[in-house]
Amino acid sequence: MSGLFDNFDLKNVQALYLAVRSLFRDADLAEADLDARVLVAEALEIEPRNLILEYDQVIKPETLAVVSRYVEERLAGKPVGRVLGKREFWGLEFSLSPATLEPRPDTETLVETAIAFCQAHGGLEKEWVFADIGTGTGAVAIALLTELPNAICLAVDISEEALETARQNAANNKVLDRFIPVRGSYLDTLSGSFDFIVSNPPYIRSSVIEGLSHEVKQHDPMLALDGGVDGLTAYKELIGNAKRVLKRNSGLLMEIGFDQADELSTLARELVGLEARCEQDLAGQPRVVVVVFP
Structure with missing residues (x-):
C-alpha cells in the first residue's frame, strides 16, 4: 500500500x-x-x-x-x-469495458421517452420490435426490455468488444433471449420494419473534444463521443435513413446535446419534411428529440 x-x-x-x-x-x-x-x-x-x-x-x-x-x-x-468496472442505470447493473461509455443518469430520459411512446402507441405489453443504434453497454435497450416484456431489440454497435459487453449485460439482467446484438454502422445492417428506433449517438463537436475533462478523454471511447465537425454526423445518418426501416406511425428517438434541439428540428424538416419534438431531462435541459414517421 x-x-x-x-x-x-x-x-x-x-x-x-x-x-x-x-x-x-x-x-x-x-x-x-x-x-x-x-x-x-x-x-x-x-x-x-x-x-x-x-x-x-x-x-x-x-x-x-x-x-x-x-x-x-x-x-x-x-x-x-x-x-x-460497472455502473448502475435504470436500477440495473451494467458492466463496462474500454469500448463502452458509462451510462449516465441523463440518458434515462431516453428510456422514459421511449416508454411514453409505447404507452401512446399500443401499450407496454405489445410485441414491440425496436432497434438500439450504438448500444454500447446495452443500457438503453436492456432497460427498455425490462419494461416491455414482449419486446425484441436489435442492438447495433460498430465495436465487437462493446457488443460482447452488452451481450453479457443482457444475460446478467435476464433479457438475453430478446436481445439480438448485431455489428454494424448506424442503420446499414438493418432490414425489415421496426416499431421504433432509439439511439444515444456521438454528438460532441470534434473541436470540443480536446476541451473535455481528463476523465472523459482518457476513459470513454472516442468513437462514442465525436459527432463530427458540427456534432450532427450521426443524426444525419439516422434521420435520413430511418424511413427505410420504420413502420408507419413509428418513432425515431435520439439523445442530444444540451444546445442541439433547434439544429435537430431544422435537420428533420430539411431531410424528411417532418417536425421533431424535444423532451427535457430532470434538470430542464433539452435531452431527447423524437421524430414520428407517419
Missing part, C-alpha cells in the same frame, strides 16, 4: 469513510462524498445506502487493501464506474 492513510486513525469503517472523503475533498473531486461512500461500500460488498449501518465494524486488512487500490485509481483520474 502507498501510505495513503498514514495520517488517519482507521479504527472502524466510519473512520475509513471519513478518511477517503477527506482525501477526495482535498483533491477537489466534484462528488467527493458520494465517491467515497460508493467505493468503501463496494469494498465491504454492501449497498452504499447501508454504509452507515456498518460504521462500528472493525476494518479487515483485505478490505483496507481494496479501498487503498480504489482510492489510488480514483485520485489518478479514473471515474468511479471505471474503478469498479
Whole structure:
C-alpha cells in the first residue's frame, strides 16, 4: 500500500469513510462524498445506502487493501464506474469495458421517452420490435426490455468488444433471449420494419473534444463521443435513413446535446419534411428529440 492513510486513525469503517472523503475533498473531486461512500461500500460488498449501518465494524486488512487500490485509481483520474468496472442505470447493473461509455443518469430520459411512446402507441405489453443504434453497454435497450416484456431489440454497435459487453449485460439482467446484438454502422445492417428506433449517438463537436475533462478523454471511447465537425454526423445518418426501416406511425428517438434541439428540428424538416419534438431531462435541459414517421 502507498501510505495513503498514514495520517488517519482507521479504527472502524466510519473512520475509513471519513478518511477517503477527506482525501477526495482535498483533491477537489466534484462528488467527493458520494465517491467515497460508493467505493468503501463496494469494498465491504454492501449497498452504499447501508454504509452507515456498518460504521462500528472493525476494518479487515483485505478490505483496507481494496479501498487503498480504489482510492489510488480514483485520485489518478479514473471515474468511479471505471474503478469498479460497472455502473448502475435504470436500477440495473451494467458492466463496462474500454469500448463502452458509462451510462449516465441523463440518458434515462431516453428510456422514459421511449416508454411514453409505447404507452401512446399500443401499450407496454405489445410485441414491440425496436432497434438500439450504438448500444454500447446495452443500457438503453436492456432497460427498455425490462419494461416491455414482449419486446425484441436489435442492438447495433460498430465495436465487437462493446457488443460482447452488452451481450453479457443482457444475460446478467435476464433479457438475453430478446436481445439480438448485431455489428454494424448506424442503420446499414438493418432490414425489415421496426416499431421504433432509439439511439444515444456521438454528438460532441470534434473541436470540443480536446476541451473535455481528463476523465472523459482518457476513459470513454472516442468513437462514442465525436459527432463530427458540427456534432450532427450521426443524426444525419439516422434521420435520413430511418424511413427505410420504420413502420408507419413509428418513432425515431435520439439523445442530444444540451444546445442541439433547434439544429435537430431544422435537420428533420430539411431531410424528411417532418417536425421533431424535444423532451427535457430532470434538470430542464433539452435531452431527447423524437421524430414520428407517419
